[in-house]
Amino acid sequence: MSARVLVVDDVPANVKLLEARLSAEYFDVLTASNGTEALAMCARAECDIILLDVMMPDMDGFEVCRRLKSNPATHYIPVVMVTALDSSSDRVRGLEAGADDFLTKPVSDVVLIARVRSLTRLKMMTDELRMRAITSLEIGVQAPERSAVADTGKGGRVLLVDDRPSSYERLVPVLTGEHAVDLETNPSEALFRAADGDYDLLIVSLGLDNFDGLRLCSQARSLERTRHVPILAIADADHNTRLLRGLEIGVNDYLLRPVDKNELLARARTQIRKRRYTDHLRDNVQNSIEAAITDALTGLHNRRYMESHLATLAEQASSRGKPLAVMMLDIDFFKSINDNYGHDAGDDVLREFAVRVRKSIRGIDLACRYGGEEFVIVMPETDMHVAGMVAERLRRSIAGEPFVVNKGEKRIEVTISIGLSTLETKGEAVADVLKRADVALYRAKHDGRNRVVANAA
Structure with missing residues (x-):
């Protein structure tokens, strides 16, 4: 796995040392000698991760980090502060500035x-989600960057897995000051509780009695319901090897005992902010997918999705020797509804029509808005006789009860015309099936509307 690492340090010897270490692991290394230069490079999206020195002349690392994390265009870039400052207060200051980690010089090559x-x-996972969510801006879904920048990371749901009373009796009160905290002292139950709890953060002690904390972390990463929940590990100072192994299997961050309460809170806030941001990205991706295949007004599938899915259903029907029926529907005199009652009333009719359609068909049937006031329903494993019964039931459902429009002010009579066709030969083109349904629909309208006409071939 390669990435572009930006090393920011005003001491050339430090830069060369880090550059040599990272290049040996096949990372692509970029360098900057001051904060201004680093901010400009980040604004151009030239790096995947930043190793940032704290003590620099023009702008210290804390300020550089604050600017990066407060900018919606750069806040998602991971920042690791690398410095000779080693006090807990310095680490907390860095984390509160938005740093993802704080490494003290001299840094072990393995740890780095x-x-x-x-x-x-x-970062690569976040980049993929961001790329998939780009289209959400075009369809009106709000991008999460600004809310992520403003997020304090507080008010999260945290599960602490720890079986040492001397440890959890100290940690729980600290965390409770900012989050809703659940404690699990039985490690064997922790995974089930994590899966059911919709948590924003798991904090796992690696010093559990008679239980491997790393195995719990690994199981949480392999389970779908906990795969994306950040994990903060707590370990004794001599557990470096286990911590490095934890980072390899998906632990997001760690703390060494004795745990400083301010550092605990700062690292928890950082992980919760990241969780919320990636959750927002996933929601945007899902919204984008739904918008691409769904008609916004009626909630039915759109024509693009129908044409793609119909081909798949027809192929399955042919290969299995099963029938397939297609129903094409048109709302009668829809233009006059818009002309007489207004386009808002027309929208009310379309929405209510979609509701009645859903109530009249099966879960396996595919209902789509084909365009304007025209709709298509695809019915797998359905012959012409059954399709005719369903069509007649739907026709009666539409004609049998007036449609309420204009916020309940008016009730208008609505009818539909329906044309039916079925897949007639193995491997027949779906365009031919749709064409026959369209011809049958034309006949229904020509013969007086408010009726069902079967296959006009």
């Missing part, structure tokens, strides 16, 4: 590479 790899994996 493990941290860069871990954050790079998360």
